[in-house]
Amino acid sequence: MSLKYGFVLPRGDARRAADWARMAEDAGWDGYFVSEPVWGVDAWISLAAAAMQTERIRLGTLLTPLSRMRPWKLASETVTLDHLSNGRVILAVGLGAIDTGFETFGEVTDRRTRAELLDEGLDILTGLWKGQPFSYDGKHYHVRPTAFFPPPPPLQQPRIPIWVVGMWPREKSMRRVARYDGLLPSVQGREMTPDDLRRMIDFIEAHRSETTPFEVVMEGITPGDDPRRASEIIRPWQEAGATWWIESRWEDPDHVVLTRLRQGPPRTE
Numbered sequence: 379m380s381l382k383y384g385f386v387l388p389r390g391d392a393r394r395a396a397d398w399a400r401m402a403e404d405a406g407w408d409g410y411f412v413s414e415p416v417w418g419v420d421a422w423i424s425l426a427a428a429a430m431q432t433e434r435i436r437l438g439t440l441l442t443p444l445s446r447m448r449p450w451k452l453a454s455e456t457v458t459l460d461h462l463s464n465g466r467v468i469l470a471v472g473l474g475a476i477d478t479g480f481e482t483f484g485e486v487t488d489r490r491t492r493a494e495l496l497d498e499g500l501d502i503l504t505g506l507w508k509g510q511p512f513s514y515d516g517k518h519y520h521v522r523p524t525a526f527f528p529p530p531p532p533l534q535q536p537r538i539p540i541w542v543v544g545m546w547p548r549e550k551s552m553r554r555v556a557r558y559d560g561l562l563p564s565v566q567g568r569e570m571t572p573d574d575l576r577r578m579i580d581f582i583e584a585h586r587s588e589t590t591p592f593e594v595v596m597e598g599i600t601p602g603d604d605p606r607r608a609s610e611i612i613r614p615w616q617e618a619g620a621t622w623w624i625e626s627r628w629e630d631p632d633h634v635v636l637t638r639l640r641q642g643p644p645r646t647e
Contacts, residue, residue: 384409443474602641
């Protein structure tokens with residue numbers, strides 16, 4: 379199976395997001411992603427700007443920490459962008475990194491509570507996408523049906539694809555992934571190996587009842603001018619079952635990131 383390739387914008391305002399998205403599409407990348415900070419440049423405004431400058435490339439977040447968001451607001455943002463982009467949105471969710479400002483702004487930091495908020499938020503998000511009437515009665519959220527200007531359903535059906543962080547070998551985390559459309563893999567306490575990824579995929583296949591496509595998403599860094607080295611980096615993950623490779627250069631200076639973006643997806647042997 380051939381890989382799809384994405385690129386992360388590590389920083390920059392909405393205008394850069396739009397300009398670089400156009401360059402990413404021209405260079406042949408399949409996906410373009412932005413972070414969603416607690417306090418910073420707004421991800422959904424940036425992606426809307428990117429949508430207006432592109433036609434083909436998939437657009438999404440890496441990632442959205444749903445525990446600190448109002449699920450109905452996120453449902454509005456995602457469905458609006460799905461229509462604006464003609465069905466190109468991907469939503470990636472997880473608990474998020476609490477050292478990015480959670481405590482500073484009074485967000486929930488307890489892991490168990492954030493997991494509960496993530497699960498309930500996903501229930502509400504997918505429920506609202508299906509349309510009204512929708513109601514929900516959870517531990518943290520309570521939603522009643524409304525007829526006040528509901529948006530249309532997403533263009534993508536049965537839903538906007540949701541990629542979920544899975545922490546191996548935490549069964550609850552992995553079962554959450556199996557309910558949705560993609561795996562963002564991590565391993566508790568150490569660096570992940572291709573064998574770990576195989577075990578995670580086996581678990582998901584054993585517990586997934588959905589028949590819709592499922593993506594396995596790896597992040598990393600590859601050279602844009604060394605096909606042999608790029609192959610050495612990517613091939614073990616592809617053989618283990620990865621379907622996406624996301625070029626994630628969070629620490630590189632802007633000129634290095636831009637150069638790599640313009641080089642396009644990894645050329646492999």
